[in-house]
Amino acid sequence: MRRKLVAGNWKMNGSLAENEALLAGLQAGLGDVKADVAVCVPFPYLAQVQARLAGSAIAWGAQNLSPHARGAYTGEVSASMLRDFACTYVIVGHSERRALYAESDAVVAEKFAAAQDAGLTPILCVGETLEEREGGVTERVVGRQLDAVIARSGVEALAKAVVAYEPVWAIGTGKTATPGQAQAVHAFIRARVRSLDADVAAKLVIQYGGSMKPGNAAELLGQPDIDGGLIGGASLDAGEFLAICRAG
Ligand code: PEP
Secondary structure, rough: OOOOOEEEEEEOOOOOHHHHHHHHHHHHHOOOOOEEEEEEOOHHHHHHHHHHHEEEEEEEEEOOOOOOOOOOOOOOOOHHHHHOOOOOEEEEHHHHHHOOOOHHHHHHHHHHHHHHHHEEEEEEOOOOOOHHHHHHOOHHHHHHHHHHHHHHHOOHHHHHOOEOOOOOOHOOOOOOOOOHHHHHHHHHHHHHOOOOOOHHHOOEEEEEOOOOHHHHHHHHHHOOOOOOEEEEEHHHOOOHHHHHHHOE
16 A cells, blocks of 8 residues: 655745744644655755754655756755755656756756665656647656656666656646546556556555645545645645645
8 A cells, every 4th residue: 555645845935934834833733644744845944944844754855956966066956965954855857847947858867866866755747738738648748758767767766756747737727637637647657657567656656736725635635546745835834735634
């Protein structure tokens, strides 16, 4: 039985004071949550989050990393730096990175490998745009994004990773994929991995992300191939995030 993982993606939000209140709220309400829980926060707040969450049941991580180990890459942050702050997870290939910072499948695959080389668990985001869905190429796009990582790191690398299916048209828009739409793509992802390694596929945690809220979480998380959520907007509100975690 796969454990559910609910991870918050704070995106570029927060302040020392806001984070303090949010983290205190999460810790206070975590008692009856059965799912694994994590928060992926902006780089400058990793020290604060580490100090606040060390020894708690909440793991933490970052939202991006450099594919390079060190050197002349001004403004970048390496995987080993994230390990210095005891990160467990790092998001790679979020659709905002792919769209706004032109991250190709190949770059995402390098970041995935860099994360694993340093002992981090990558949360690999895949997903189609509205145009791609309407053009009937969802599986081709998601398959291509997944294959780039498998070609670089091997299918066995997915045993130490999380995949997040995030339809781009559902992120931050209030439009959620129906449970049936999401389940269909999750099943496709698992089948593609199963065609290469049945054991890895059976254990692979595949999260859904895209306007998941307390009102739709239980139905989404009840689908057989949906093993958790990657939560943007709702992760900034302790009550909403905890309600989603409890649905898991
Ligand atoms: C995300 O940022 O990964 C995300 C799913 O955002 P939201 O929940 O706000 O749609």
